[in-house]
Amino acid sequence: MKAVNMLSLPLIFSVVTAAISAAFAFFVLRRWVGARRAGKSRPHLLAWGIGLILYFLGSFSQIILSLQWSAFFFALWYWSGALAVAPWLGQGTIYLLVRRGSIARNIQMALLLICIMTLPWALFLTPLNGAAWEPGIDMVRITNDVMQRGGVRGFVPVMNVWGTIALVGGAIYSSMLFRRKQILRSRMIGNWLIAAGGLMPALGGALIRLELTWIKYPAEMVGIILIFVGFLVATSAPEEDSRPRRTPRTA
């Protein structure tokens, strides 16, 4: 009975999101390992894999935080969900679209450096007020009470805007190219789905400002489902079809 009382919609959405993102991360990283064994580098799969692991960490921390207070998991939730997921998912798209020189690798190194700096900052140097927490509470609503503005939070807008533009913009750009050239219809549809999925968490984040905090949880869940389906649809096209035509490779 007690366990049933603890069930809340954010908790259910978080469990589903965590399960899907974990499965998706495993699926993508397995493809990356397979490609590595075949002598291909495929860095976009690694970047997406890291982004999906962070997606999982964010939703897993949400599950913990809906049951009990933990300063560690709050910091991890904020760092992975609000700061690191979007740019890592966007980095995968950058690898596919930006082929000139080492631009994509340099961006990845800057991203890695910022993540290495902000993780201990969020975990160990950010004061958190656990008194604002209570069981089953909407974590988004109490963020400002738990964590003061400034510090590591200063990175969030830049990282999120950058990541969303890279992921969503890259997917829209690819699907428009496929549409214009009238080729690889499955990749066009897949990229539209990825763009829609990438927009969902961003939309959920934007609506927080309008006091619609509850939307964040279903938006995260729908977002990861759409990206996963988009990835499966896009990768269902045989890879050799895209190569001779010099089209941007996606997924």
Next chain:
Amino acid sequence: MTHLYPLLKEMHFILSRAGLILGLAMFVIAVIIGLIRHRDVTLWFRRGVYGMTGFVALEALLGLILYAAGGRPFEEVHLIYGLGALLSLPFFIFVETTATKRPAMGSYIWGFALLAAIFLRSIMTGASG
């Protein structure tokens, strides 16, 4: 240690300012070679990068000694910026030295821009506030 502490602190202070100036100078040189002259990394430039990496490591080591001796920065996040400064150049050295597409001076333009920004922030959060 107590008689060495003021000296080490002064060195840490001076080297941080020098690091910012050197980082900016290397950034400008990288822009000139890479973006204006469209050339690849020269032997002397790479030696300069390695020298700068050693310089940052020395500055970080001084900071660690000061911390171990009981000194504390103005803001704790100064330690994070120290870590960032220490890691920034090796990351971009890795990208440049393993780049298959040349010229690869872009890595050092990124690297020194980031290093200068991190140095600036670490100065702002260091002992002088």
